[in-house]
Amino acid sequence: MTGYFSSPFERRKSVGVDVGGVVVGGTAPIAVQSMTNTDTADIDATVRQVAALHRAGSELVRVTVDRDESAAAVPRIRERLERLGIFVPIVGDFHYIGHKLLADHPACAEALAKYRINPGNVGFRDKRDRQFGAIVEMAIRYDKPVRIGVNWGSLDQELLTRLMDENQAKGSPLTAIEVTREAIVQSAILSARMAEEIGLPRSKIILSAKVSGVQDLIAVYTELAQRSDHALHLGLTEAGMGTKGIVASSAAMGILLQQGIGDTIRISLTPEPGGDRTREVQVAQELLQTMGFRQFVPIVAACPGCGRTTSTVFQELAQAIQEDIRANMPVWRERYPGVEQLKVAVMGCIVNGPGESKHADIGISLPGTGEMPVAPVFIDGEKAATLRGPRIAEEFQKMVADYIERRFGSGVQAKAAE
Numbered sequence: 001m002t003g004y005f006s007s008p009f010e011r012r013k014s015v016g017v018d019v020g021g022v023v024v025g026g027t028a029p030i031a032v033q034s035m036t037n038t039d040t041a042d043i044d045a046t047v048r049q050v051a052a053l054h055r056a057g058s059e060l061v062r063v064t065v066d067r068d069e070s071a072a073a074v075p076r077i078r079e080r081l082e083r084l085g086i087f088v089p090i091v092g093d094f095h096y097i098g099h100k101l102l103a104d105h106p107a108c109a110e111a112l113a114k115y116r117i118n119p120g121n122v123g124f125r126d127k128r129d130r131q132f133g134a135i136v137e138m139a140i141r142y143d144k145p146v147r148i149g150v151n152w153g154s155l156d157q158e159l160l161t162r163l164m165d166e167n168q169a170k171g172s173p174l175t176a177i178e179v180t181r182e183a184i185v186q187s188a189i190l191s192a193r194m195a196e197e198i199g200l201p202r203s204k205i206i207l208s209a210k211v212s213g214v215q216d217l218i219a220v221y222t223e224l225a226q227r228s229d230h231a232l233h234l235g236l237t238e239a240g241m242g243t244k245g246i247v248a249s250s251a252a253m254g255i256l257l258q259q260g261i262g263d264t265i266r267i268s269l270t271p272e273p274g275g276d277r278t279r280e281v282q283v284a285q286e287l288l289q290t291m292g293f294r295q296f297v298p299i300v301a302a303c304p305g306c307g308r309t310t311s312t313v314f315q316e317l318a319q320a321i322q323e324d325i326r327a328n329m330p331v332w333r334e335r336y337p338g339v340e341q342l343k344v345a346v347m348g349c350i351v352n353g354p355g356e357s358k359h360a361d362i363g364i365s366l367p368g369t370g371e372m373p374v375a376p377v378f379i380d381g382e383k384a385a386t387l388r389g390p391r392i393a394e395e396f397q398k399m400v401a402d403y404i405e406r407r408f409g410s411g412v413q414a415k416a417a418e
Contacts (some may be wrong), residue, residue, distance in 0.1 A: 020089025020113030025231025
């Protein structure tokens with residue numbers, strides 16, 4: 001572990017897995033992923049959503065493959081995306097009949113970058129091992145990695161019952177929730193061991209063990225990380241809607257990430273009716289960025305406001321700049337390498353405004369209640385201008401754009417290449 005305020009913190013050593021060109025685990029950065037909620041058989045809708053998720057920053061996108069129509073659509077979805085210049089790895093989410101769909105649709109098996117198997121519903125009783133093995137053999141044939149994704153909502157009941165009976169025979173030293181957590185961990189590890197015995201190398205296996213409770217997630221992944229060096233997919237399942245889902249996911253994953261646990265994350269938010277699916281990508285990026293593990297977009301620091309800031313100008317300006325950054329990042333990533341390191345400050349009064357603005361690359365200190373109607377702008381720690389009048393917001397936005405061009409634009413890149 002490096003110093004307390006240093007980042008990124010030391011991560012647990014795991015085996016790296018190449019998923020369609022995106023490495024998960026090993027020394028690779030923690031990857032952000034998401035999942036569509038369209039009917040995969042609806043090719044147009046799924047292509048639109050995968051493209052939107054990718055533009056928002058999702059490095060892997062999972063799609064449901066639940067029936068013949070969706071399996072048949074997968075290669076066409078991938079072809080359409082590639083024609084659009086989008087090469088994001090597509091992960092197939094299989095339950096119950098994945099073995100049959102992969103066998104019946106070889107083009108789907110080939111087009112997917114990874115298969116997700118749930119050992120709790122891949123098959124039941126005598127069919128379970130056979131059908132699990134069939135999917136693993138398909139992964140070996142097509143040289144695809146597999147995520148073995150345990151979920152306590154569909155946990156292997158035979159394993160859970162056996163562990164409960166053993167615990168009871170010992171006089172019940174563990175609580176029911178502790179036994180359930182152990183069953184989740186064992187399901188993941190035993191399934192991975194079975195896949196390796198069939199012939200799938202460890203460098204093709206990612207594990208996940210999802211639950212919906214914060215303390216349960218922390219306990220399960222802490223134990224799983226101690227007992228396995230497989231790459232880990234981190235996520236709180238059924239996190240919920242809005243701020244509840246964001247807070248729960250951030251609380252659980254923040255603690256695990258701080259301990260070095262987690263190689264790829266998904267924030268599983270329930271979207272509001274008609275809501276934007278890309279919200280979960282943004283939250284995942286912000287979690288990694290605020291913790292110091294990765295940098296995705298420029299940081300906009302803005303004060304929370306108080307009785308000194310009865311005007312909403314600084315709120316509107318901070319919102320406008322943040323929205324402008326999000327909207328432009330897909331282009332800026334290509335045009336302005338390194339722009340994600342930019343720090344912008346939009347402050348509301350003289351108390352902290354000038355100081356915070358000096359700490360940013362470019363910052364503005366707007367006038368608070370009763371202050372002179374002037375707004376000093378600081379660039380690289382030095383006062384660069386003083387804005388006045390009704391067009392302060394527009395003028396500052398232009399200064400931000402000019403600063404980005406000057407610092408990260410083609411002229412700078414050409415000079416650096418000389």
